[in-house]
Amino acid sequence: MAAVEQDPLLLLRQSIASGGAILPTASDDASAPEVSLSQATHLTFTSPSRIALPIDMPTRFTSDDEPVDLRSIYFAWLNREVAIPEYNASASQLNDELAGKGPVRKLSFVERLDLITWLEGASEESEYIKPLAGDKDGSTSTAAAALASKGAAAPTIGAAVGRSGKGTLDPRLAAIYNSERKMGDRNSVLRGIKPTDFSHVRKHAAIFMSKKPLQPSSTNVSNPSIASHQKPKRPDPIILLSPSASSLLRMSNIKSFLEGGQYVPPDSVAASSSNSASMLHINRLMKDVEPNRPMRFILVEGPEQFKPEYWNRVVAVFTTGQSWQFKNYKWSSPHELFRHIPGIYVGWRGEQPPESVVGWGHRVMNVGVERWKETAHGVDTSRWRDREVVEGIWKMIEGNMRSKGWRRDQAPSSI
Structure with missing residues (x-):
């Protein structure tokens, strides 16, 4: 597994889009054979490379403000075509087979519909999915989800957020740059290989870069283009x-x-x-x-x-x-x-x-x-x-x- 933690929701969506196999396994070994969901301890993704994640790890999908584990998310996807009563009956049967290993969480019909729509790539936003760590406005999550729905490699959490910084780079570009091959340019060649320390400049720039609190009379508050980015999400009728x-x-x-x-x-x-x-x-x-x-x-x-x-x-x-x-x-x-x-x-x-x-x-x-x-x-x-x-x-x-x-x-x- 990569050193940087992978997001299970993006991996699941990417595997669905690319048609890769998703296998419940009883070991963290990526080559372990498939077992039943009640015996599985890990979920192995085969596309683009084999990665095994603990099946009980929490995800960014929430129900009643609590994170839903990966097993419950995968179980909801497997039962996406069945009616609500059959889904609930299957969940109860699986909980009996788990015997104390951690129950499968039953999602409501609205939550299940929202999750399935997002995993299939029909929607880039979900009111139940929290943004990635450090992604306050959700833009990086949306860009990563869009790439995953097209079968592209989903960026790791640390890389996508780290390259995008705090508004200095478009999140979509950050996701693309995550897999770029770094090359030298004219400036790096002329400067040579000796690193130059510019940390002292940060102290002088801090005076000019500090953010002042917005006043009620500020023109930015009444600017419709800025206010539109802060609108709350409206539920579906x-x-x-x-x-x-x-x-x-x-x-x-x-x-x-x-x-x-x-x-x-x-x-x-x-x-x-x-x-x-x-x-x-x-x-x-x-x-x-x-x-x-x-x-x-x-x-x-x-x-x-x-x-x-x-x-x-x-x-x-x-x-x-x-x-x-x-x-x-x-x-x-x-x-x-x-x-x-x-x-x-x-x-x-x-x-x-x-x-x-x-x-x-x-x-x-x-x-x-x-x-x-x-x-x-x-x-x-x-x-x-x-x-x-x-x-x-x-x-x-x-x-x-x-x-x-x-x-x-x-x-x-x-x-």
């Missing part, structure tokens, strides 16, 4: 779907509907690729909330893994009119629920909505889509009205988010 089998919109077809503007049946071939997903995320530009870049929305069918504060992030609830859907909600009464969160009922165009939906009043948006027409090629090309329905739904969600206090850099503290 959440949309709840109906788990009912009679719902026209399920996890298998909701992405094509809300993001693509076209309805397909949930059991069709076009929708089957997302049929096993327990959570999804889609992107949408909300001009009245954040006009510069699309917002990411998290879609789930139930709140089983919700923390209390997650309810402040729910911006819409899709329903079929069946009140059993709200049994485990924070507000189990439909009338109370839709006082806080807008509801959406999607049925067939021309059909009357259920009496329960009508009884819930104007707080539940009632829309209809054209019935699906089976064709020889399995594709209905007459879905031009779907986008009109989708735009109406997003307009309602955006207006409600604006009224609840969603902004470019903040989310509401209560709804």
Whole structure:
């Protein structure tokens, strides 16, 4: 192993991007054979070179402000495709096999989604991953993660931070310079090999380099370009779907509907690729909330893994009119629920909505889509009205988010 400590998160992301093998082993020997996760004491990375790290070492990923160990991170990645109940059951089984060696930490569905998105390279930032040591603004971590997602060698912690200094060098350049071959230039050749001590200059420069505290009236405080670098991270809004089998919109077809503007049946071939997903995320530009870049929305069918504060992030609830859907909600009464969160009922165009939906009043948006027409090629090309329905739904969600206090850099503290 290198003298400078390697960051396990960057190594894991780099190995995933390059397709290198990740092996649980029972020894710190990089050539040790693979064993089961319950017997492993180390995790061996084979790309770009074989490196073995203790499997119980803490990482920069935090849950409830506590660092999560490498075994729990790797276990969450292995179970990225399974639903939350299966993930929790597998974690409990592994904890029984570990028998006191240190339990696997069960991540919530939002934490697991954020971790998997970051490891896959789909995102360069994570609200649960702390910056590298000495990297206060997170820029070096972001640059190193970007290189790792492209299969490049991730820089060591000490080298990346040491070369970048305190704002004297772009972190991306520091990551590149970490593997450069040092060569002499004209000045080094003319000066010869005798080192010159310039430490005395530091004492004279300290007078001019000392930083003065910013005053409230300073122009830098009101400078928007400087203030923008200090904005807090805003959590992603959440949309709840109906788990009912009679719902026209399920996890298998909701992405094509809300993001693509076209309805397909949930059991069709076009929708089957997302049929096993327990959570999804889609992107949408909300001009009245954040006009510069699309917002990411998290879609789930139930709140089983919700923390209390997650309810402040729910911006819409899709329903079929069946009140059993709200049994485990924070507000189990439909009338109370839709006082806080807008509801959406999607049925067939021309059909009357259920009496329960009508009884819930104007707080539940009632829309209809054209019935699906089976064709020889399995594709209905007459879905031009779907986008009109989708735009109406997003307009309602955006207006409600604006009224609840969603902004470019903040989310509401209560709804």
